[in-house]
Amino acid sequence: MGVPAASSCMQCHAEIGADRPEIQKLAAFAKNNREIPWARIYQIPADVIFSHKSHLTAESTCKQCHGQVSERDRLYLEGDISMGACINCHKAKEASVDCTSCHEQQAASLLK
Numbered sequence: 650m651g652v653p654a655a656s657s658c659m660q661c662h663a664e665i666g667a668d669r670p671e672i673q674k675l676a677a678f679a680k681n682n683r684e685i686p687w688a689r690i691y692q693i694p695a696d697v698i699f700s701h702k703s704h705l706t707a708e709s710t711c712k713q714c715h716g717q718v719s720e721r722d723r724l725y726l727e728g729d730i731s732m733g734a735c736i737n738c739h740k741a742k743e744a745s746v747d748c749t750s751c752h753e754q755q756a757a758s759l760l761k
Contacts, residue, residue: 653701655679661719671722690726697751707744 655678666672678685693699711718714728728734739746 653705655683655685657705665719666722669722690724691728691730693730698753699751707742709742713738 655675658675659679662672662675667676675685677683714730715724716727718724735751736746738744739750744750
């Protein structure tokens with residue numbers, strides 16, 4: 650799924666919530682260049698391709714899908730990740746709503 654590295658999280662959390670125990674754990678993972686053993690919160694269908702990296706590159710923020718991340722020690726299922734919600738967000742940000750943007754593998758196999 651392309652979950653961000655701890656160092657990416659620490660770009661904000663070095664100052665935001667740095668005194669919280671969970672953020673201190675995150676800082677330790679970043680300092681030791683260790684991968685975080687994330688607990689999956691959102692489940693996406695197998696035919697959907699999702700990349701945190703591409704969304705962050707497009708200047709989307711964590712809180713757009715995960716709520717007020719800077720105020721939390723843990724993330725919770727609070728965002729709508731339905732296809733309709735994703736399409737609405739893509740339209741609002743003028744991102745592609747072409748089916749192959751998110752369903753590339755499935756669309757490619759259908760074309761064969």
